[in-house]
Amino acid sequence: MKLTFWEAAKVTKATNNWKQWTDFELTGIEFDSRLITRGNLFVPLKGENDGHSFIESAVSKGAGAAFWSSTKTAPDQFPILQVADSLKAMQDLAVYYLKKMTPTVIAITGSNGKTTTKDMTEAVLAQQFKTYKTQGNYNNDIGLPYTILHMPDATEKLILEMGMDHAHEIDFLSQLAQPDVAAITMIGEAHIENLGSRAGIAQAKMEITAGLAVNGLLIIPADEPLLLPLTKELPQTISTFGLEQADCKATIIEAQKEYTTFNISGSDTLFTIPVPGKYNVGNALIAISIGQWFKLTEEKIQAGLADFQLTKNRTEWLKNNLEIEILSDVYNANPTAMNLVLDSFSQMPTLGHRVAVLGDMLELGPDSARMHASVSEHLNPTEVTDVVLYGEQMQALYNALTKKYPESQLHYFKKDEKEHLINALKSILKPKDMVVLKASNGMGLNEVVTKLLEM
Structure with a gap:
């Protein structure tokens, strides 16, 4: 980290007598004392x-x-910076640090796929540049400035x-971040x-242009009619992606459960990503568009996508x-x-039966x-033989599926019946x-995944 104690004091307008301590280099920043x-x-x-x-x-x-923004007494003789709000001080420091270190900023949002797209984009750009990306899901008003202040020099x-x-x-x-490039993966129903x-979600996602450089790039899905009208008055370059008509258009050549191969319009290069689903091809098209914007060769883009590392707990195959x-x-x-996941899963080749375990989707x-x-x-039922539903909201899907699924292939469990669900799965599988297991994080299906791996 290229930042000193006095520098941080000036940026955050610390109100105490911080000059009583000799200036020194800071080695990093943490809000979790266990990580200090x-x-x-x-x-x-x-x-x-x-x-x-x-x-x-x-x-x-x-x-x-x-930083210190409490009425509690600070430790005696320990260097502190008295500020009105520690979080705002960290945010202000991040703004300053971006201007000081001058990296090119790429911002990614969307209702789904933003973490995968971030991972793909970083892997592509890393073929030519020194890169750093959001770790895990540090993507809010705390995590974003924290990420900025953690980037390598x-x-x-x-x-x-x-x-x-x-x-x-x-x-x-x-x-805060003042991006040079921004991308929206998709508009779903989350939140x-x-x-x-x-439409409200689309408006909220378009807020990513608030700090976008005037000569920057905005990438949006071509098949989302809610977004295009919102770009009409923007001065930035607008680029679309998709599987139909788009500036960056893909044709899927081969789709397997471990990988997907596709090409893009105007090119003979075959791109392979180590994840399934046409929705992930859409994410890859964003990474390709960003790579092209920064003048990477197709060979470098191809290499980056071929071995990108997916953030843990995103879509992953286990056995x-x-x-x-x-x-x-x-x-x-x-x-x-x-x-999208079910459409893809339903077509995946298997030697056995396909089973779907679906939990509540929250905040709808x-x-x-x-x-x-x-x-x-x-x-x-001809593609996914058994459906296991979990949570109060999934009662509605259960009722809808009784019209097409036999009772023996349709299973429903309330949220407090997770152990029963696990036992049922052990009998079904x-x-x-x-x-496939899919649900909001709050449903805790990761515990079910753990139990299945122990079978």
Whole structure:
């Protein structure tokens, strides 16, 4: 980290007599006292627990300094920077640090696929540049400035994921990060409870342009009619992607459960990504568009996509001792994303039966029952033989599926019946079968994945 104690004091307008301490180089920044290493700046945040209560732990681990925005007494003779709000101080420091280090910023948002797209984009750009990306899901008003302040000194391209639950949140993140390139993966129904409609979600995702460079690039899905009208007055370059008519258009050549091969219009190059599904081809098209914007050769883009590393807990294939293939996609869910996964899963070759385990999709608002029921259009007993549903919201899908699934192939469990669900799955699944698990993270289906791996 190229930042000193006095530098941080000036940027954050610290109000105490910080010059009583000799200036020194900061080695990093942490808000979790357990992660502190020698010379770090500790940022005590006020949440469920007040971070100021952990100052002694931070000091014992070697913290070099700390922000302080509490009425509690700060440690005696320990370098502190008195600020009104520790979080805002970290955000202000991130803004300054971006201007100082001058990486090119790429911002990615969307209702689904943003983490996979971030991973693909970083892998492509890493073929030619020093890169750094959002780690895990650090994509909010805390995680984004934290990511900026953690980038290696030599970073040339910084890939930032931007998440949101409500309107105006991405506006804030975009203004903070000032991206040169921005991409929207798709408009789904996630957080529709807070935003009212898909149109409201589209408006919120378009906030990514709030800080976008005037001469920058915005990438959007060609098949989303809600977005194109919102770009009409923008001065930036607009580029579309998709499997139909688009600036960057793909044709799928081969689709397997472990990989997908495709080409793009105007090129003979074959691109292969180590993940299934046409929705992931869409994510790859964003990475390709960004690679092209930064003048990478097709060979470099091809190489980056071929071996990109997916952030853990995103879509991943697993296999247990019975050779049951498990497609785990349990981090988040909305109807559009669930339908895409089911469409892809239903066509995957298998030596056994296909089984779907689907849990509640949260934060869908008053239309939740209708949206859950609509997933029935993407399930067919000739393709997915057994459907296991979990959670109160999935009752609506269960009711819809009784019209097409025999009672013996349709199974429903309430949220407090997870153990029963696991036992049922152990009876349903046979060697060589294939099972997909998809739900919002709050449903805890990762625990079911763990139990299936133990079979």
